[in-house]
Amino acid sequence: MSRNLKILLLLLGMYSFHFSTAQKEDLTQVWPAKWIVAGDGPWSAYGVHRFRRTFELDTVPSQLIVHTSGDNRYQLYVNGQRVTWGPLRGDLDHWYYESTDISAYLQPGRNVIAAQVLNYGAHRPDAQLSVQTGFLLAAGDRNFRFLNTNTKWKATYDKAYSPNIIDNTQVRGYYGGGSREIVDGRKYQWDWEALNYDDQSWPVATVVESAFAKTCRWASRWKLTPRTLPHEKVTPQRFASIRMAEGVKPASDFVEGEHPFSVPAHTSARLIFDQGVMTTAYPVLKLRGGKDAQITIRYVEAPIIGDPKSRKKGHRAEIEGKHFFGYFDRYIADGGSNRSYRPFWWRAFRYVEMTIETQAQGLQILDFYSDFSTYPFATKAQLRLAGLAPHQADTLQQILAIGERTIRLNAHETFMDCPYYEESQFEGDTRVQALVSYGLFGDGALGKNAIEQFSWSINGEGFLSARYPTNSSYYIPNYNIYWIGMLHDYMMYFGEPDYLRSKLPIVRQLLHYFLERARPDGTVQRPDYHNFVDWAFPRGEGPFDEAGYSALVDLHVLLGLQWATALEAYAGAPYYEQLYRQKAEQLRATIPQLYWKPEKGLFADTPSSDHYSVHTNHLAILTGLVQGETAAALMAKTLTPTEGMIGPTIYWQFYQFEALHRAGMGNQYLQHLGLWKKMIRAGVTTWPETGLESRSECHAWGASPNYHLYKLTAGIEPAEPAFAVVKIKPGIKEGEQLQLGYPHPKGLIKLELEVQKGRLRGKVWLPKDLTAELHWQEQVLKLKGEQEVDIQEYE
Numbered sequence: 051m052s053r054n055l056k057i058l059l060l061l062l063g064m065y066s067f068h069f070s071t072a073q074k075e076d077l078t079q080v081w082p083a084k085w086i087v088a089g090d091g092p093w094s095a096y097g098v099h100r101f102r103r104t105f106e107l108d109t110v111p112s113q114l115i116v117h118t119s120g121d122n123r124y125q126l127y128v129n130g131q132r133v134t135w136g137p138l139r140g141d142l143d144h145w146y147y148e149s150t151d152i153s154a155y156l157q158p159g160r161n162v163i164a165a166q167v168l169n170y171g172a173h174r175p176d177a178q179l180s181v182q183t184g185f186l187l188a189a190g191d192r193n194f195r196f197l198n199t200n201t202k203w204k205a206t207y208d209k210a211y212s213p214n215i216i217d218n219t220q221v222r223g224y225y226g227g228g229s230r231e232i233v234d235g236r237k238y239q240w241d242w243e244a245l246n247y248d249d250q251s252w253p254v255a256t257v258v259e260s261a262f263a264k265t266c267r268w269a270s271r272w273k274l275t276p277r278t279l280p281h282e283k284v285t286p287q288r289f290a291s292i293r294m295a296e297g298v299k300p301a302s303d304f305v306e307g308e309h310p311f312s313v314p315a316h317t318s319a320r321l322i323f324d325q326g327v328m329t330t331a332y333p334v335l336k337l338r339g340g341k342d343a344q345i346t347i348r349y350v351e352a353p354i355i356g357d358p359k360s361r362k363k364g365h366r367a368e369i370e371g372k373h374f375f376g377y378f379d380r381y382i383a384d385g386g387s388n389r390s391y392r393p394f395w396w397r398a399f400r401y402v403e404m405t406i407e408t409q410a411q412g413l414q415i416l417d418f419y420s421d422f423s424t425y426p427f428a429t430k431a432q433l434r435l436a437g438l439a440p441h442q443a444d445t446l447q448q449i450l451a452i453g454e455r456t457i458r459l460n461a462h463e464t465f466m467d468c469p470y471y472e473e474s475q476f477e478g479d480t481r482v483q484a485l486v487s488y489g490l491f492g493d494g495a496l497g498k499n500a501i502e503q504f505s506w507s508i509n510g511e512g513f514l515s516a517r518y519p520t521n522s523s524y525y526i527p528n529y530n531i532y533w534i535g536m537l538h539d540y541m542m543y544f545g546e547p548d549y550l551r552s553k554l555p556i557v558r559q560l561l562h563y564f565l566e567r568a569r570p571d572g573t574v575q576r577p578d579y580h581n582f583v584d585w586a587f588p589r590g591e592g593p594f595d596e597a598g599y600s601a602l603v604d605l606h607v608l609l610g611l612q613w614a615t616a617l618e619a620y621a622g623a624p625y626y627e628q629l630y631r632q633k634a635e636q637l638r639a640t641i642p643q644l645y646w647k648p649e650k651g652l653f654a655d656t657p658s659s660d661h662y663s664v665h666t667n668h669l670a671i672l673t674g675l676v677q678g679e680t681a682a683a684l685m686a687k688t689l690t691p692t693e694g695m696i697g698p699t700i701y702w703q704f705y706q707f708e709a710l711h712r713a714g715m716g717n718q719y720l721q722h723l724g725l726w727k728k729m730i731r732a733g734v735t736t737w738p739e740t741g742l743e744s745r746s747e748c749h750a751w752g753a754s755p756n757y758h759l760y761k762l763t764a765g766i767e768p769a770e771p772a773f774a775v776v777k778i779k780p781g782i783k784e785g786e787q788l789q790l791g792y793p794h795p796k797g798l799i800k801l802e803l804e805v806q807k808g809r810l811r812g813k814v815w816l817p818k819d820l821t822a823e824l825h826w827q828e829q830v831l832k833l834k835g836e837q838e839v840d841i842q843e844y845e
Contacts, residue, residue: 073192077117080268081261083188083198089256091207093182096171096229098208100242101185102164102249103197110156115190116197119147119274120167122180123394126187127164127243128155138277139463141179141506141519144264145272149190163187163197164243166208168394173215176226177464177474177519181271186261205255210237220377222358223745226472230377231393235384236342279499282462283426286334288419289402290326293369295319298406300415313340313413319406322369323418327735328400328748330459330469331420333379334392340413341385345406348378349399351470351747361743366400366733374403376470385411396423398459398469398748400735425461427491429454430793433759437786437804442720446759449726453753456736457486460750464519465500468739468746474517475500477529478582481536482704482751488543489760492793498549501540504533505556512563513579514556527577527603530560531610538613544795545772547621554622557614564607565633572636573604573644583665584702585740592665595656601645602655605669608637612673620771642675652687652695663696664688668709678714685713689722699740700725704754707762716762717781726755764790766799769823778833779825780810788812796820803839810841 088099125135138146169183213229262270289305297319300311353372355362381391460466464475465483484497507515516526567575576598582590592602611634618627645653655661737752738744765779787804797817810826822833826841
């Protein structure tokens with residue numbers, strides 16, 4: 051074959067490639083690939099762009115890594131099989147790419163790599179940042195540069211997609227999840243990803259610009275950085291049942307994947323599918339025929355009684371006479387055989403209302419199920435309590451199961467406050483989620499990812515964004531404090547002083563904002579923006595007096611100073627450790643003078659004594675303003691708040707029980723789970739945002755029992771940074787037995803303990819080289835390895 055003919059065939063993508071020695075590509079500066087787009091479609095507005103590159107191979111390499119990214123979301127296929135998707139959610143300065151070995155999907159001879167990219171346009175999720183539509187692929191081996199995205203690729207715009215822009219007919223109140231999909235199967239490019247698809251009519255791709263690594267010296271819009279987290283685990287799941295069917299009669303085993311059902315021509319049909327529990331999943335609809343039929347798939351957490359504004363839902367398993375209110379995807383059938391619809395992004399739901407409107411041709415629904423999708427946490431902690439009344443033990447297991455499901459459904463490419471309405475990562479929510487994940491799964495990756503991403507959001511005023519990633523601006527001063535708390539939590543569980551040291555400049559900047567606003571007595575003037583504490587208060591904000599005094603502000607700053615002092619002592623600078631300790635001591639002296647009201651035995655929310663809340667008093671306990679018997683007496687008052695005293699919602703229960711622990715009353719924890727028991731009686735399968743009449747049915751901050759049952763009842767927590775020493779202080783009582791498995795960076799901690807006649811007996815197993823302190827009443831026993839325990843009642 052002549053050299054010129056080889057060059058021609060290479061240009062046409064028809065020549066067979068064979069290389070024996072891999073040559074790793076350098077991706078630290080300018081990439082050898084280009085960002086590309088379909089030139090026949092919009093570059094910034096909503097739309098789906100598709101890309102293909104065909105090529106031939108003499109032999110299949112043993113490994114072929116390709117590095118891929120897209121804006122907003124992309125999916126990559128090799129020879130018709132989906133092999134990866136992304137990008138992992140970040141921001142423009144940290145635009146992630148995935149690295150995938152595609153060798154197992156290749157074959158000798160002809161191959162195709164295909165991709166599709168969705169741009170949400172102006173109605174993208176609040177957590178989605180964007181430059182414009184784009185796709186990028188670079189081979190990790192220089193021998194395969196012919197695969198890199200450039201004008202050798204073909205690209206086209208798919209006119210089948212349009213956005214369902216969410217309005218108040220689908221969602222009440224704030225919504226941040228982005229538009230949903232309307233897909234016209236009559237315009238869809240069927241089998242576009244397949245090897246034998248004819249793409250001759252597709253135009254060549256249009257180059258947008260060069261691709262640059264985050265570390266590159268040159269200016270760029272997407273700063274590319276490697277993916278840092280694993281993909282979500284995706285597994286098929288079936289609906290539990292069809293609860294209602296109108297206009298059609300599907301067989302009872304349809305939900306098991308058996309017996310497709312038909313919808314005659316000119317028919318209106320409605321079906322209610324019940325997953326049985328809340329889920330986050332990609333719905334998959336398979337169908338045949340039904341040209342011009344419209345299938346609307348509406349996603350519902352729980353049906354509503356009467357007007358959706360009421361938020362009254364009753365028992366979550368009861369649907370009769372209720373309103374199915376929520377957002378939807380819509381698919382229009384083209385009449386073809388073996389069609390399938392699956393949205394780009396997962397949906398949150400328990401119920402799916404499917405409505406079908408057929409035209410002149412009957413429709414056959416072949417199957418309907420979903421692909422469950424969450425972050426791949428692996429459960430490692432186990433807790434069993436015996437000696438309780440049977441119904442109590444069963445309820446505890448229900449609380450743990452519902453809490454774990456809630457945490458999982460709010461763990462995806464980031465932590466999320468809720469998967470249905472906002473899909474946003476907030477510091478206040480995330481601190482609770484991260485602590486649960488450290489204990490329940492022994493996994494710090496998603497928590498560390500949150501710490502890192504929040505740190506990217508620092509602005510010139512010394513504020514972190516209250517949620518991040520985000521394409522909007524929203525600030526909550528107290529959430530800055532909780533980010534410092536997240537660093538402190540990470541220190542206690544995992545250590546990593548070098549990493550913590552890298553974040554201390556941000557801690558100092560955050561505290562500088564508050565200290566700059568300090569009065570001579572150390573109290574802090576009213577911070578800017580949304581002073582959120584808990585939804586128990588109007589607009590979530592605690593009260594201020596006319597002079598701008600607020601115990602809740604001062605106590606949060608004190609808490610932040612205390613956390614920062616410990617962080618500086620572990621990984622920082624003596625100067626800041628001393629500074630923060632001095633500022634904290636000043637506040638410790640001032641706060642009781644201003645806010646303690648001896649006639650009530652309570653801390654007031656303002657100096658004038660007009661407002662009282664459990665929140666202020668819990669923080670007084672947590673910051674050590676009161677200790678010992680005084681703290682216990684104050685805690686008891688907050689557990690049964692008097693009339694006019696603001697009580698906690700489900701979110702603040704986390705801090706209530708942190709205060710219970712600090713007051714030395716952790717062994718009373720099981721007596722105070724009434725809110726969760728009430729919600730279980732209402733049939734919830736995940737924890738709502740504030741209570742039974744919440745908008746959101748799945749809010750992760752309600753899963754705090756999955757943390758506190760281990761910390762307070764089993765009594766296990768880090769005693770020193772990096773979990774170097776384990777503190778074990780069981781909260782069990784006479785006649786109760788505890789069985790525990792708990793993850794530690796060095797291995798699994800196991801406890802088998804019981805209380806008989808005041809004696810704590812049993813056995814403790816510790817990983818190698820780990821030390822524990824077992825506290826029982828006033829006694830402390832040092833433990834190592836495998837050790838029998840028999841501690842008499844203290845006299």
